[in-house]
Amino acid sequence: MATPRLRAPAGFRFPARMHVSFNLGDDLDAAVRSAAGLAGLADPAALIPEIRTADPRHGDFQANGVLGYAKARRLNPRAVAEQLVAALDPALAAQYEVGVAGPGFINFRLRPAALLGWLRAFDSAEHLRAGAATAHAGQTWVVDYSSPNTAKQMHVGHLRSAVIGEAICRLLEFMGARVVRDNHLGDWGTQFGKLIYGYKRWLNPAALQADPIEELERLYKLGHEATPDGSPELDEARQELVKLQNGDPENVALWQTFSSVSQAAFQQIYDRLGIRFDHHLGESFYNDKVDRVYRELEETGLAQVSEGALVVFHPEHPRFKSQPFLIRKADGASNYASTDLATALYRAQHFKADGIVVVTDFRQADHFEQLFLTVRKWFAAKGYPVPELHHVTFGAVTGEDGKALKTRSGDVIRLKALLDEAEERAFAIVSEKNPDLPEAERRAIARAVGVGAVQYADLSQNRSSNYVFSWDKMLALDGNTAPYLLYAVARIHSIFRRGGVAPGDPGSEAEATPPETAAELSLARKLVKFPDAIRLAGETLRPHYLGLYLFELAGEYSAFNNADKVLVDDPPVRARRLLLCARTLLLLETGLGLLGLRTLKRM
RNA sequence: GCGGUGGUAGCUCAGCUGGAUAGAGCAACGGUUUUCUAAACCGUCGGUCCCGGGUUCGAGUCCCGGCCACCGCGCCA
Numbered sequence: 001m002a003t004p005r006l007r008a009p010a011g012f013r014f015p016a017r018m019h020v021s022f023n024l025g026d027d028l029d030a031a032v033r034s035a036a037g038l039a040g041l042a043d044p045a046a047l048i049p050e051i052r053t054a055d056p057r058h059g060d061f062q063a064n065g066v067l068g069y070a071k072a073r074r075l076n077p078r079a080v081a082e083q084l085v086a087a088l089d090p091a092l093a094a095q096y097e098v099g100v101a102g103p104g105f106i107n108f109r110l111r112p113a114a115l116l117g118w119l120r121a122f123d124s125a126e127h128l129r130a131g132a133a134t135a136h137a138g139q140t141w142v143v144d145y146s147s148p149n150t151a152k153q154m155h156v157g158h159l160r161s162a163v164i165g166e167a168i169c170r171l172l173e174f175m176g177a178r179v180v181r182d183n184h185l186g187d188w189g190t191q192f193g194k195l196i197y198g199y200k201r202w203l204n205p206a207a208l209q210a211d212p213i214e215e216l217e218r219l220y221k222l223g224h225e226a227t228p229d230g231s232p233e234l235d236e237a238r239q240e241l242v243k244l245q246n247g248d249p250e251n252v253a254l255w256q257t258f259s260s261v262s263q264a265a266f267q268q269i270y271d272r273l274g275i276r277f278d279h280h281l282g283e284s285f286y287n288d289k290v291d292r293v294y295r296e297l298e299e300t301g302l303a304q305v306s307e308g309a310l311v312v313f314h315p316e317h318p319r320f321k322s323q324p325f326l327i328r329k330a331d332g333a334s335n336y337a338s339t340d341l342a343t344a345l346y347r348a349q350h351f352k353a354d355g356i357v358v359v360t361d362f363r364q365a366d367h368f369e370q371l372f373l374t375v376r377k378w379f380a381a382k383g384y385p386v387p388e389l390h391h392v393t394f395g396a397v398t399g400e401d402g403k404a405l406k407t408r409s410g411d412v413i414r415l416k417a418l419l420d421e422a423e424e425r426a427f428a429i430v431s432e433k434n435p436d437l438p439e440a441e442r443r444a445i446a447r448a449v450g451v452g453a454v455q456y457a458d459l460s461q462n463r464s465s466n467y468v469f470s471w472d473k474m475l476a477l478d479g480n481t482a483p484y485l486l487y488a489v490a491r492i493h494s495i496f497r498r499g500g501v502a503p504g505d506p507g508s509e510a511e512a513t514p515p516e517t518a519a520e521l522s523l524a525r526k527l528v529k530f531p532d533a534i535r536l537a538g539e540t541l542r543p544h545y546l547g548l549y550l551f552e553l554a555g556e557y558s559a560f561n562n563a564d565k566v567l568v569d570d571p572p573v574r575a576r577r578l579l580l581c582a583r584t585l586l587l588l589e590t591g592l593g594l595l596g597l598r599t600l601k602r603m
Numbered sequence: 604g605c606g607g608u609g610g611u612a613g614c615u616c617a618g619c620u621g622g623a624u625a626g627a628g629c630a631a632c633g634g635u636u637u638u639c640u641a642a643a644c645c646g647u648c649g650g651u652c653c654c655g656g657g658u659u660c661g662a663g664u665c666c667c668g669g670c671c672a673c674c675g676c677g678c679c680a
Contacts, residue, residue: 053619064622071660102623103660149680186680283680309678319606319676329678336680365607366675395608396673433642461616465609466673472629473615477642479628480616487642495639536619548617551627555644562635562644581639603642 020121022131023531025051025061028108031092032063032084039087041080042073053532059097059107060525066104077104112514115524116576119583122530123504125590132534133176136354142180142347143169145359146275149186150262150282151195151216154269155412156405156469157361160394163458163596165359166275167543168392170594172357175538180351181275183266184343184358185282187259191220193241196254197233198223200240212261259284269415272451274596281343289342290334293327297341300381302374303327312374325370337371344375348387355388357541362393362464392541395466405469419451425475426450426483430603437602445603449475449483452597456482459595460547480551485592486600488554491561492585493601496578499567503582512576519563523580526556530587534594543595550591557584 021027028051036044050065066084070077081100088098095114099107110118122128145165148154169179198219207215227234244251263280270276294310297303303312308330314320327337347353358368368391379386399405407413427446434442457474460481461467477483492503501508515524533549536542566577589599 050622052622055623058623062622067622067660077660105623147680189680307677311677323605323676324678326678331678333678335678340680360680361674362608363674364680367680369607393608398673402672429642434640465616468615470615476629481628483642484628487640491640491643498639532619540620544617545619548619548627551617555627558643559645561639565639567639603640 020118022122022128022134023535024110024118024528025053025532027092028061028063028096031089032065032106034089035084035087039083041069041083046072047084053529054107056522056525058101058105059099059109060528061108063106063108066106070104080104081106110525110528112516112521112524115521115528116512116514116579118528119524119579120509123509123583123586125586128530128586128590129174131531132174135175135535135538136172136177139177139354140180140352141172141177141355141357142182142351142353143172143357143359144182144184144343145169145357146266146270146277147184147186147360148262148266151191151213151220151258152262153213153217153412154266154415156397156415156418157412159415159418159454160361160397160458160463161359162270162273162275163455164392164394164463164543165357166273166596167459167546167594168357168359168541170596171534171538171541171543171546172355174534174594177355180279180347180353181277182347183277183280183282185259185262185280187255187262187282188284188287188339190241192244192255192258193237193239194223194227195220195258196223196240196244196251197227197237199254201226208261213265216258216261269419272419272447273455274598281346283336283339286339286342286346287334289346290328290338293338293341293345296382297327297374297378300378302377302381312370314370314373317373320370320373323366323370325374327374337367340367340371341374341378344371344389345384348379348384353387355390357390357392359392359394362395365391365393390541392463394463397469398466400468400470402466402468419454421471422450422454422475423447424450425471426453429475429483434603441602445600448598448600449486449603452482452486452592455596456485456547459543460551462544463542480547482597483603485550485554485588486597486603488557489585489588489592489599490601490603492557492581492588495566495581499578501578503585505582509575509579509582511572512579513572515576515580517564519560520576520580523556523560523584526553527580527583527587530591533591546591547595550588550595553584553587553591557588 029049032049032051033047036047041047047069048065049063051061051063054060054062066081067077070080078100081104085098085100085106092098095111097109097111101107122131143165146158146162148158169181173179195216202219202222204215223237227237240251244255294303297312303310306324309326310328311324311326313322313324325337326335327341329335344356347356372389372391375389376386397405405413423446426449427442430437430442430445430449453474457467457469473479474481475483477487496503515521529549533546537546560580564577566574566581568574592599
């Protein structure tokens with residue numbers, strides 16, 4: 001069937017310098033809306049263009065909105081689509097081939113010169129950032145992630161929150177937000193009574209020096225074993241806790257020691273993962289802030305006493321009308337609902353958060369749903385601004401048997417041991433594949449590849465589902481893995497080394513002509529979709545959308561790399577291929593950086 | 604019992620909030636190297652999208668009812 005195509009007006013020259021939108025789809029949305037008015041549609045405001053990235057077979061973008069509009073008004077959708085196309089701003093024809101297809105889709109295919117225009121406009125990390133930063137400009141987002149318990153080892157269960165949380169922080173920052181990274185440590189609770197009990201009796205100072213968390217875990221275990229239920233020893237341990245809570249100087253000093261040595265140990269892990277928190281406001285920080293929560297929730301009538309405890313019900317909710325949100329225990333003590341409420345208030349008021357993101361596993365979904373329901377009503381009742389509240393959940397990490405990941409002896413796997421093993425395995429692989437590199441470099445490569453593989457295994461998959469931990473899969477050079485992506489980066493660097501130019505060097509790109517070969521075009525069209533991946537990952541708080549894009553980009557690059565030699569003699573061809581390499585490198589390095597991975601120049 | 608999440612190729616998973624002929628990787632089979640990193644690329648094979656209804660121009664995607672797995676549901680976090 002015939003599809004009308006817009007042609008560039010005779011003599012039209014694509015301007016060398018013109019405004020280029022970061023999100024090209026935004027231009028199309030505006031253009032179609034404007035055309036709806038010019039085309040004389042009965043109800044132009046009702047036409048929502050619904051611009052989507054298209055299957056490459058059909059074009060780069062498509063407008064789907066005509067179908068719904070036409071059907072609702074008993075119009076022929078193809079006819080409406082053709083009316084719209086005829087009314088499109090002719091300047092658009094300089095950039096896109098436009099056609100109507102199927103039942104009434106409008107397809108837009110970027111012309112090679114327009115592809116080059118975008119690639120020239122977004123030629124640096126700064127320009128990409130400037131393009132992306134409109135989404136959350138001027139906003140403050142608090143991200144609560146990792147959040148381990150002090151005096152305990154970080155284990156594999158803490159991995160996902162840390163990795164996903166950091167990627168979300170970087171995405172939000174890239175999109176223009178000021179991000180407050182807050183490690184909501186589990187640093188308060190009944191376990192400290194037993195730990196102090198053990199500490200005062202069996203401390204080995206040398207062991208505390210050498211591996212503080214190891215020693216604290218040993219002391220807690222001894223304290224726990226020495227204080228069985230109903231024993232006088234348990235009463236003593238409880239007394240230690242009471243003393244701590246009442247500000248006994250000795251116990252407070254001990255508790256502070258536990259916190260500081262724990263944070264120092266955690267930071268060793270965070271350094272390997274590229275994480276640095278702005279704040280470590282643990283549960284203890286909110287001890288003196290829960291009374292206000294009780295008071296305000298009672299005075300607004302949201303909380304009530306039930307079975308001696310202070311609870312919040314949500315009558316409009318099918319389940320939480322009867323399942324209580326327990327915010328103060330019957331004995332008067334606070335619990336994590338109390339401190340989480342106080343935390344939300346502090347973040348909203350002290351940090352002036354426009355958004356709060358909490359990254360924990362899916363088992364806490366009920367808690368956060370109740371928490372957020374309560375916060376919204378509470379803030380509304382008091383006239384406090386209500387931030388966007390997001391609970392970012394994730395599934396479990398399982399072994400290949402589908403059960404929770406454990407060591408062979410059944411213990412939890414420590415994060416330190418896990419990262420060590422990742423680096424060892426990566427070192428063995430790089431030493432086999434590239435034995436001529438100096439050992440120091442192979443070690444450095446192993447650090448980036450090994451840790452990156454662990455991070456990316458988490459980030460490449462939809463966070464909602466469980467994921468199966470497999471060394472072989474995450475360290476494979478094929479498939480959607482960190483080594484595959486890092487390898488693509490290294491290969492591009494290799495070309496620039498061979499060519500004796502720096503990536504993105506303006507001189508090397510000056511003569512670049514628009515992409516021509518099938519592989520060049522395919523790569524260029526993938527490159528300009530980067531903003532779409534950022535938007536999708538950022539809006540849904542699902543980093544795997546960015547990972548998937550990077551994998552597809554690396555795939556396009558590999559196909560290009562295989563089909564078209566870059567360092568050819570013909571200057572314009574060489575220049576445009578170098579430009580494509582430089583932009584691929586820029587987007588891969590920027591994207592992997594947003595996911596928290598470190599990239600390499602050689603591997 | 605109520606609820607959450609998942610169920611897509613032999614395996615591990617995508618599928619951009621309802622769009623065009625459902626895609627990758629692994630595994631299996633075949634091909635490409637005087638080549639900028641073959642740690643790559645290309646192709647073939649492979650589908651009851653858990654089942655049954657419904658909504659509509661169009662459903663893997665939304666609604667209803669089932670089945671299976673994991674998880675949560677009053678003083679742990």
